[in-house]
Amino acid sequence: RAEARGVPPDVLERVRALRDQIAYHDYRYYVLDAPVISDAEYDALMRELRELEQRHPQLVTPDSPTQRVGGAPLPEFGSVRHRTPMLSLDNAYSVEELRAWAARVARLLPGEPVSFVTELKIDGLAISLEYEDGRFVRGATRGDGTVGEDVTQNLRTIRSIPLRLRCDGPVSLDVRGEVYMVKSAFARLNEERARRGEPLFANPRNAAAGSVRQLDPSVTAGRPLDIFCYTLAYLEGMELPPTHWERLQLLRELGLRVNPHVRRCESLDEVVDYIEYWSHRRHELDYETDGIVVKVDRIDQQERLGATAKSPRWAIAYKYPAEQAVTRVLAIDVNV
């Protein structure tokens, strides 16, 4: 094909093989909630593909897994079109890569001071919640980023998702967050499943995702799930605060659950301190984290930085090095 002109045949073949493998693992992970390789192994495939595409940009097609978010929504669920896209995040695997990201941000905002907000990256399932006139009306998975699955009835069973906001006026909003299962509850759930001879969940992330994407809400109700909210994506009936930090405080005031360890950082050195602080302590938390998310605090700056098709330029996920070395042993015969 024309776009492949000048690309050595072995590279073409490798790119095709990587895309096939990644498509298969995306399906296992996003659609079935049952991965058969570790995240570190998956990330290695993705990295290799990204590097080959960078060397041969004529190979980048809109349907390449490097250009897309998540997986296709399951047709068994109703679909929800997100008011604003639910994107993924770019990754930094070292402090150098993080500094390179911050340097790019500074280049795009010449002469402006930039503050950051740092957050633990919760390893769960991305969810969008919609409130109309203060009432919870709809909840959806991220799906392919544009259209997600309607899982409202299942989310209504999660006690940390308020059915009514704490406010007087007719406030409507969209908020994004991560639904997760605490590690202790995950261990108990798998023990019970082992006793009953049922297939085990690979990890708390897959247990949370499998529990939310149940066709029977009573199954979800029996699963110990929680949520941390991290993005106010739309607000009507109240003034929208100009910084991400203030928006997080507003979410708290409205009764939504925000992680207590979020921090505002005035410099990149403070961001690096935060990353170091949590590098070991995060294992003491009762939920899994797979990195630290760093976000530009001012929303006007976020808007000027914008986003690619897959991820915003104003945020990055720092992944701890140990994550890539650890290969989790996954049960092949996992189930939703």
Ligand code: NAD
């Ligand atoms: P991502 O997990 O790297 O980052 C984006 C997600 O981070 C968001 O959608 C959101 O859900 C989450 N998040 C958690 N805390 C957040 C916070 N405080 N602020 C903002 N976002 C927060 O990207 P992805 O596109 O969801 O998936 C990639 C991940 O999935 C990788 O870790 C990859 O290894 C894994 N994966 C694994 C397999 C496999 O087969 N093992 C297959 C596909 C994907």
